[in-house]
Amino acid sequence: MDNQQIFNIVVSCAGFLAGWVLNNITKSLNRLEDRLEDFPQRYVAKDDYRRDVDELKDICKQIFDKLDKKADK
Numbered sequence: 001m002d003n004q005q006i007f008n009i010v011v012s013c014a015g016f017l018a019g020w021v022l023n024n025i026t027k028s029l030n031r032l033e034d035r036l037e038d039f040p041q042r043y044v045a046k047d048d049y050r051r052d053v054d055e056l057k058d059i060c061k062q063i064f065d066k067l068d069k070k071a072d073k
Helices: 003-042 046-072
Strands: none
Touching: none
């Protein structure tokens, strides 16, 4: 085997491995994109959560105020 054939084999193997790695990276990115599309349906945004907690705190405060007024009578 001369040097050119060895070089061709090495370059072919390197090209195959590089293509395989890029293909795996592309598949992984596609899976991540699919998971990101489901993200809004699975998780609550921080602002929405804060708003909901503030509403619950207001409701609890109203209930405690009513209970305090009942206890005073």
